[in-house]
Amino acid sequence: MAETKYMQVADILRREIAEGVFRDGQTLMTEEELRFRFRVSRQTVRQAIALLESDGLVDRRRGSGTYVRHGPRRRQGSVVHVGVVTTYITDYIFPSIVSGIESVLNRDGAVMSLSATYNDPAIERDVLDRMLDGRVDGLIVEGVRTAKETPNRDLYLRLTERNIPVLFMNGYYPELEDFPHVVMDDFGGGRIAARELLNRGYQRPSGIFKTDDLQGRDRLDGFRTELSGQGVPLPEQNVLTFGTEDRFTLYRKPEGKRFIERLMSGEADSVVCYNDIFAVNLITELWERGLRLPEQLGIIGFDNAPVAEMTRPALTTLGHPKEAFGALVAEKLLRMISGEKERSVSMAWSLTERDSLPRVDRE
Secondary structure (H helix, E strand, O other): OOOOHHHHHHHHHHHHHHOOOOOOOOEOOOHHHHHHHHOOOHHHHHHHHHHHHHOOOEEEEOOOEEEEOOOOOOOOOOOOEEEEEEOOOOOOOHHHHHHHHHHHHHHOOOEEEEEEOOOOHHHHHHHHHHHHHOOOOEEEEOOOOOOOOOOOHHHHHHHHHOOOOEEEEOOOOOOOOOOOEEEEOHHHHHHHHHHHHHHOOOOOEEEEEEOOOHHHHHHHHHHHHHHHHOOOOOOHHHEEEEOHHHOOOHHHOHHHHHHHHHHHHOOOOEEEEOOHHHHHHHHHHHHHOOOOOOOOOEEEEEEOOHHHHOOOOOOEEEEOOOHHHHHHHHHHHHHHHOOOOOOOEEEOOEEEOOOOOOOOOOO
């Protein structure tokens, strides 16, 4: 649908405000100046200014003029509308994170709309387009394949122009450096996992990491850094990396088969998995091939998902705080919607010890 003239005028002014052409505290332009500049009617100018005012980008002061200011968006009534965009909704740890978000939003009388991208940039684009067309006051977003540059940068900048605050969680885009995020300390988590292996006597470590998102890349970097610092080699053939598109077929691919054979032959005595789902899938694969677990191989995962304690052997894992994480995300976004500045936060992992990583005697 083509934009009306007043929407076009508002879009241009939003962009100029975002680019600093008009700064906070500065008068925008008089109605007459805007009418002359855009060759539109006075009514069109007033409608455009009304949109900017509802976005919280300007203040109209009777007898004085229209002033630029970045403040809270003006909403219909008192209800705050928050969009939550995650990669998945019903799977894995996501219901717990969303529950934490929802508990805070409900407490504060805010309304949540929930969307999933399935870790697909094209779906993310469609979702962001809908959010721009709808009436959201702020967005919580889990980035898509965040180890790569996002093709949707333009939409995030348009959200900024509309004065719609965006807070990233779990994964974020480094190129959008002005957008705050709440994440786990994934580099530190990789180091913790490596230390646990070494402290328990394992000497031939290996790892499985998803590397098209920051979480997996940083966990692998932390894992390598800790092993290197303690003088323990990590042969490249002992690291299996994969992307989103490989998650269901990983062990059927040639590189996955080769990695499994190395584990079966004892060339590695332990493995760190990108998350608990991949750890549980690995356990199933190895059990079917006859490997004795955990006697012949120690395994550690990430996230302390419900499945971790149901598998056999029960999985030692680094715990994601889930509901507390979601609650913190919601609290920060609500403050952003109120006009406050928020800083990025990295939360610490906690170790949950179970049966899959017993201590072993050093050879």
